[in-house]
Amino acid sequence: MKLGQCAVMSATVRGVEVVPVAVEVVVSGGLPGVSIVGMPDAAIQEARERVRAALRASGFTMPNEKVVVNLAPGNLKKTGSGFDLPIAMGILAATQQIDPAWARDTLYVGELALDGRVRAVPGALACAICARSLGVDFVCAADSDPVPLDDVRIFSLGHMGEAAREGGAAAALAPHRRAPRAVRCEPMPDYGEVSGHEVAKRAFQIAAAGGHGLLMMGPPGSGKTMLASCMPSILPSLSADEMLEAAVVHSVAGEPIESVIGGMRPFRSPHHSASLAGLVGGGSPIRPGEISLAHQGVLFLDELPEFRTSVLQGIRQPLEAGSVTITRADGNVLFPARFMLVAAANPCPCGYFGDEDHDCTCTVPQIRTYQNRIGGPLMDRIDIHLDVHRTAPAQVLASERGTSSEELRVGVMQARAFAAWRRERGMADGRAGLAERHAVTDEGRAFLVSVAELHAMSGRAIARVAGVARTIADMDESETVSSEHLAEAVGYRVRSGVGGC
Numbered sequence: 001m002k003l004g005q006c007a008v009m010s011a012t013v014r015g016v017e018v019v020p021v022a023v024e025v026v027v028s029g030g031l032p033g034v035s036i037v038g039m040p041d042a043a044i045q046e047a048r049e050r051v052r053a054a055l056r057a058s059g060f061t062m063p064n065e066k067v068v069v070n071l072a073p074g075n076l077k078k079t080g081s082g083f084d085l086p087i088a089m090g091i092l093a094a095t096q097q098i099d100p101a102w103a104r105d106t107l108y109v110g111e112l113a114l115d116g117r118v119r120a121v122p123g124a125l126a127c128a129i130c131a132r133s134l135g136v137d138f139v140c141a142a143d144s145d146p147v148p149l150d151d152v153r154i155f156s157l158g159h160m161g162e163a164a165r166e167g168g169a170a171a172a173l174a175p176h177r178r179a180p181r182a183v184r185c186e187p188m189p190d191y192g193e194v195s196g197h198e199v200a201k202r203a204f205q206i207a208a209a210g211g212h213g214l215l216m217m218g219p220p221g222s223g224k225t226m227l228a229s230c231m232p233s234i235l236p237s238l239s240a241d242e243m244l245e246a247a248v249v250h251s252v253a254g255e256p257i258e259s260v261i262g263g264m265r266p267f268r269s270p271h272h273s274a275s276l277a278g279l280v281g282g283g284s285p286i287r288p289g290e291i292s293l294a295h296q297g298v299l300f301l302d303e304l305p306e307f308r309t310s311v312l313q314g315i316r317q318p319l320e321a322g323s324v325t326i327t328r329a330d331g332n333v334l335f336p337a338r339f340m341l342v343a344a345a346n347p348c349p350c351g352y353f354g355d356e357d358h359d360c361t362c363t364v365p366q367i368r369t370y371q372n373r374i375g376g377p378l379m380d381r382i383d384i385h386l387d388v389h390r391t392a393p394a395q396v397l398a399s400e401r402g403t404s405s406e407e408l409r410v411g412v413m414q415a416r417a418f419a420a421w422r423r424e425r426g427m428a429d430g431r432a433g434l435a436e437r438h439a440v441t442d443e444g445r446a447f448l449v450s451v452a453e454l455h456a457m458s459g460r461a462i463a464r465v466a467g468v469a470r471t472i473a474d475m476d477e478s479e480t481v482s483s484e485h486l487a488e489a490v491g492y493r494v495r496s497g498v499g500g501c
Contacts, residue, residue: 038071
């Protein structure tokens with residue numbers, strides 16, 4: 001067997017970024033064996049056995065020589081089983097079992113089965129973006145996620161045995177499937193199926209129009225979860241840039257990306273037993289958490305007080321910044337986390353504080369302790385606080401439908417279009433003061449000052465009220481924010497009824 005060397009291009013995922021890696025293979029005389037260097041993790045070290053079995057099953061010969069595989073740069077930790085395919089291609093090219101032209105100007109990512117099949121690995125979309133930036137072709141497994149990129153050549157390889165075909169890469173590599181361009185219309189819960197709750201629907205419409213966070217508080221069975229589950233049905237479809245950002249996060253996490261590519265905004269609803277790493281991100285290797293998987297979409301936290309306090313406080317900074325930085329000994333990893341927070345909570349441990357039809361069995365200290373689990377700083381960062389009451393039985397059984405998602409969505413789209421028009425005219429100058437930026441009238445300014453003093457609002461709370469009022473004004477297509485708009489916004493901020501103690 002001929003001895004030689006070859007370098008194949010691959011990549012490793014770090015957060016949502018992909019770092020190019022050169023897989024350098026040298027086959028030389030010496031004691032037979034395969035040695036992999038360059039800070040590989042355990043999955044890459046195990047590639048030695050997978051590659052050996054896959055090559056033999058595909059009709060190739062594993063060299064009975066010393067094989068050294070170097071993953072450059074050597075000071076970067078590499079993770080994942082996606083290096084199987086480039087290592088195998090490097091060995092075959094170094095031993096002249098395939099044309100070395102296979103290794104030129106192509107980035108390979110894929111895991112090998114023992115029978116030679118090429119399996120998909122997480123992060124194929126991110127690797128394709130990396131190949132595009134490098135100006136090279138990209139080869140992945142045939143069952144990898146579809147890629148919504150038109151400016152990079154993407155091929156798929158289903159089995160290593162296909163590399164033995166006459167005609168080289170042109171005959172063996174098939175064009176990879178592209179993502180569908182049409183928006184997928186999957187059935188979603190509709191607000192028309194929710195009996196009553198017209199005030200709550202209005203609050204959700206405002207939240208969707210302005211991207212505001214929303215907290216519902218009410219007794220069990222009042223419809224909080226149903227209201228939240230309908231939220232995606234009134235949100236606009238993802239733009240091309242938003243789709244790509246959200247799809248990359250789902251790709252590196254190994255989550256399906258078809259619905260995101262189709263334009264549907266993510267809707268994540270983690271259980272209240274979620275850990276801090278599961279919600280914010282972390283682990284080894286570092287994986288995006290639920291707040292990043294909800295990027296450009298909705299994060300729904302049901303039974304909010306049941307989450308551990310440390311977990312809840314972990315989302316405070318991402319709510320403000322729109323991203324989260326995970327710090328480790330070998331560096332920082334940045335994940336995007338621009339999401340709408342929708343949360344639901346019972347008002348007390350038994351759930352019936354403030355319910356007219358059920359007696360609450362909790363003491364005042366118990367109620368305060370339960371509500372304080374959420375924490376004042378997090379509450380201050382949620383724009384809309386909504387008390388949800390149970391619907392009367394007669395209204396639940398009524399045949400007429402309430403306001404539908406389509407009706408609410410029309411208002412959302414109109415408000416967003418008006419807001420975009422304002423920004424184009426320079427009416428939302430970020431350098432101006434809060435009142436000038438939102439175009440608050442003198443009467444509205446005086447009203448907001450009096451309400452803020454009465455309820456001892458923080459500076460953040462004042463800014464949140466003004467932001468909600470600006471969204472309400474956009475829904476009315478008003479260039480200025482009046483005291484009426486501010487009054488409605490204050491009503492969604494100052495809690496009373498089932499939410500107050």
